[in-house]
Amino acid sequence: MTESTAQRARAEVSPNNACPIAPVVDIVFSRWTTPILWALNEYGRQRFVELERRIATITPKVLTQRLRQLERDGLVLRTYHPEVPPRVEYEISELGRSLAPLFAALAAWSPNLGTVEEARRAYDARQGAGGHSA
Amino acid sequence: MTESTAQRARAEVSPNNACPIAPVVDIVFSRWTTPILWALNEYGRQRFVELERRIATITPKVLTQRLRQLERDGLVLRTYHPEVPPRVEYEISELGRSLAPLFAALAAWSPNLGTVEEARRAYDARQGAGGHSA
DNA sequence: ACCAGTAGGTACCTAGAGGAAAGTAATGGG
DNA sequence: CCCATTACTTTCCTCTAGGTACCTACTGGT
Structure with a gap:
């Protein structure tokens, strides 16, 4: 239960x-x-x-x-x-094997992880520095 | 933080x-x-x-x-x-828009949800009934 | 008699994600 | 003067997924 x-x-x-x-x-x-x-x-x-x-x-x-x-x-x-x-x-x-194309699509997108990391660094720099106005 | x-x-x-x-x-x-x-x-x-x-x-x-x-x-x-x-x-x-093929792959797999439900019913019937041996 | 090893089961506990509800700034409308 | 609206923020609280640790049955090896 x-x-x-x-x-x-x-x-x-x-x-x-x-x-x-x-x-x-x-x-x-x-x-x-x-x-x-x-x-x-x-x-x-x-x-x-x-x-x-x-x-x-x-x-x-x-x-x-x-x-x-x-x-x-x-x-x-x-x-x-x-x-x-x-x-x-x-x-x-x-x-379960029928999920293979799904996993392939995931793997195909993984090169974009670098872009995500870059976006995070940019965001954190904007927020982390004195940038955010009152 | x-x-x-x-x-x-x-x-x-x-x-x-x-x-x-x-x-x-x-x-x-x-x-x-x-x-x-x-x-x-x-x-x-x-x-x-x-x-x-x-x-x-x-x-x-x-x-x-x-x-x-x-x-x-x-x-x-x-x-x-x-x-x-x-x-x-x-x-x-x-x-974000580059995720579209990923979502499409998800949607393409969704017809298999019926098979999952069926597998769940079969599993639950096996376990739920007096089937599981001591 | 005792230990090793497999494939878990079970009891207990903690961390943290998420929910509920109220607060906030600014201003227009009655 | 009070309320409503927007886009949150903050505080408090619950709930549960997951971790730790120990237990099980079974037998072969020593």
């Missing part, structure tokens, strides 16, 4: 008011999902610890939460091997 | 470890920025209250914060008219 409450909370705050892309953003670009999907898409099927080590700054709890969410959304496939030390493998699903 | 702290915090938690698109996501898809950019892109130059009414569920404080952030990142242009009741107009910048 806790999870569904969280899901509903996320859904409630998303202001889909005539903004048709907000739900997609909620699903695909919620926190941590980008590096997870990217790692699965880039390095193929992996185990829990591999993902954990690759992302490095994520905690196992949150990684589990996000993987469950992605599995529920059908973007990730989970395979559980009931072996002696349990082994679980995660891979990106067909639906 | 509070704002820059928040910016740095966001930057710290983003695990850009070999995930080149994470910074773009941080800038473009941080909370509330999607509906704001979409509204500005869709309905053109607008005043503060127009945006506020259009998004409806956003509070003025957060709208101001997000607009400042977007202005600092160079995605939005702010024009202040020092009139008797102050008037401010916001419009999307050239850099």
Whole structure:
């Protein structure tokens, strides 16, 4: 019940008011999902610890939460091997792979990051110096 | 100083470890920025209250914060008219407009939302019913 | 008997984002 | 004189995502 409450909370705050892309953003670009999907898409099927080590700054709890969410959304496939030390493998699903052009568009825009940094420096210089009038 | 702290915090938690698109996501898809950019892109130059009414569920404080952030990142242009009741107009910048293909890719993926909903129902049915073994 | 290792689960706690509501400056209108 | 309007700002408060730390089951190795 806790999870569904969280899901509903996320859904409630998303202001889909005539903004048709907000739900997609909620699903695909919620926190941590980008590096997870990217790692699965880039390095193929992996185990829990591999993902954990690759992302490095994520905690196992949150990684589990996000993987469950992605599995529920059908973007990730989970395979559980009931072996002696349990082994679980995660891979990106067909639906998840359909996000590839989206990620490509993201990557295509990334050269503009320099422009953003420049804009930030300019803005901070305007505000930071004695520039802002009373 | 509070704002820059928040910016740095966001930057710290983003695990850009070999995930080149994470910074773009941080800038473009941080909370509330999607509906704001979409509204500005869709309905053109607008005043503060127009945006506020259009998004409806956003509070003025957060709208101001997000607009400042977007202005600092160079995605939005702010024009202040020092009139008797102050008037401010916001419009999307050239850099912001360069996000259009990204948004188009988002919109192109949105038909898959049905598949996501279906996957969620299937997952919930699996877990919700007596299906999960002890 | 004890530890290692996997894939988490759970309880507790903190930090910080976001909401609610009131304040602010300036001025025209009743 | 008081109110309304605009575009915020500020204060206070809540809420929850995420972090820390510890726990689980299972078996093989020593």
